[in-house]
Amino acid sequence: MKAVALFQENAEIKLIDVSEPALTLPDHVKLRVLQVGICGTDREEASGGRADAPEGEKYLIIGHEMLGQVVEVGKAVTSVKPGDIAIFTVRRGCEKCPSCLMGRPDMCYTGNYKERGIKELHGYQTEFAVDREKYLIKVPKEIVDFAVLAEPMSVVEKAIDEAVRVQVARLPEAAEESQWMRGKQVLVAGLGPIGLLAALALRLRGAKVIGLDIVDGSTARPKILEEMGGKYIDGRVVKPETYDEHFGQIDAIIEATGIAMLDFELIEALGVNGVFVLTGIPGGHRPISIDGSDLMQKLVLKNQVVIGSVNASEAHFQRAVDDLVQGAKMWPNVMKQLITHRVKCEDMMDVLTKHPADEIKSVIQWSNPQL
Numbered sequence: 137m138k139a140v141a142l143f144q145e146n147a148e149i150k151l152i153d154v155s156e157p158a159l160t161l162p163d164h165v166k167l168r169v170l171q172v173g174i175c176g177t178d179r180e181e182a183s184g185g186r187a188d189a190p191e192g193e194k195y196l197i198i199g200h201e202m203l204g205q206v207v208e209v210g211k212a213v214t215s216v217k218p219g220d221i222a223i224f225t226v227r228r229g230c231e232k233c234p235s236c237l238m239g240r241p242d243m244c245y246t247g248n249y250k251e252r253g254i255k256e257l258h259g260y261q262t263e264f265a266v267d268r269e270k271y272l273i274k275v276p277k278e279i280v281d282f283a284v285l286a287e288p289m290s291v292v293e294k295a296i297d298e299a300v301r302v303q304v305a306r307l308p309e310a311a312e313e314s315q316w317m318r319g320k321q322v323l324v325a326g327l328g329p330i331g332l333l334a335a336l337a338l339r340l341r342g343a344k345v346i347g348l349d350i351v352d353g354s355t356a357r358p359k360i361l362e363e364m365g366g367k368y369i370d371g372r373v374v375k376p377e378t379y380d381e382h383f384g385q386i387d388a389i390i391e392a393t394g395i396a397m398l399d400f401e402l403i404e405a406l407g408v409n410g411v412f413v414l415t416g417i418p419g420g421h422r423p424i425s426i427d428g429s430d431l432m433q434k435l436v437l438k439n440q441v442v443i444g445s446v447n448a449s450e451a452h453f454q455r456a457v458d459d460l461v462q463g464a465k466m467w468p469n470v471m472k473q474l475i476t477h478r479v480k481c482e483d484m485m486d487v488l489t490k491h492p493a494d495e496i497k498s499v500i501q502w503s504n505p506q507l
């Protein structure tokens with residue numbers, strides 16, 4: 137079968153031929169890959185950044201944002217049958233630390249976890265994938281057209297979940313956990329796929345969403361935000377220190393830009409008792425200058441929390457799938473616009489090296505679902 141491999145030696149990406157994986161455990165599930173999304177992590181891998189081949193191998197099959205259709209199941213598998221639509225999650229725990237032992241490898245202490253398509257395990261940019269049932273999330277057929285967004289959506293679900301849990305823990309008198317977002321004002325920084333999916337999840341929870349980016353308000357991403365009832369801020373025109381005058385108290389910020397200077401500036405916009413969740417990862421080393429005392433003063437005097445959040449638990453994947461189902465009911469037109477480019481595996485390099493201006497999400501189309 138075909139697979140997209142990243143050769144470690146020279147960071148070269150090649151379409152190679154590998155043998156099809158087979159079931160070897162009773163709880164194994166085999167998926168025919170339908171689609172695999174491309175994100176900044178894949179692009180970073182392709183440009184020589186973070187990516188590790190499995191031990192003793194020369195290449196890594198890339199791809200971690202997958203969607204597949206079940207073709208074969210082991211004897212012990214009970215949750216799916218051939219024909220079902222499903223996804224495999226990404227991270228596999230170290231199986232030694234307390235988090236991994238309790239089924240939360242997204243909070244691994246040792247760093248010795250593995251990730252399919254990123255770190256020491258082959259990924260999903262290929263025709264078939266096999267893994268254990270416990271790493272599988274079943275997907276309703278009605279969202280098959282965009283369920284490949286479940287992995288990036290799971291990252292958003294964890295970020296929002298953490299913000300809410302921290303806030304409820306700090307001020308339990310204020311609201312029930314399931315209701316905390318209702319009526320709160322949340323700033324989403326960066327309207328790429330993660331930001332737009334965050335806006336979707338937040339709107340479903342009744343939050344008022346303002347979305348920040350640096351594109352013209354008449355372009356697709358601000359329009360999609362507005363279709364969901366969000367307000368757009370053009371960061372080139374409106375400065376963070378004035379958000380307060382424009383919008384009033386900002387209760388939470390979900391960040392998806394990975395721009396360090398902007399993140400520090402945004403703390404300025406965060407309101408009293410606010411929570412700021414960072415999901416973007418700035419690349420390289422770029423020293424910046426900030427007024428540290430002023431920053432610390434504000435954090436303390438305004439009771440603020442800053443959280444870093446990466447990856448997601450199985451429960452967050454499940455919530456991602458549920459929210460995609462709800463999103464499709466509320467804003468079917470929005471869901472249709474999030475995947476802007478669907479390309480064949482032969483054109484992988486084009487997608488990895490170019491970043492079309494109108495791109496929201498690009499996916500590699502491996503096969504069509506048989507429904």
Ligand SMILES: [Zn+2]
Pocket residue numbers: 174175176177178200201288
């Ligand atoms: Zn990704």
Ligand SMILES: [Zn+2]
Pocket residue numbers: 229230231232233234235236237241243244245246247248249
């Ligand atoms: Zn661990």
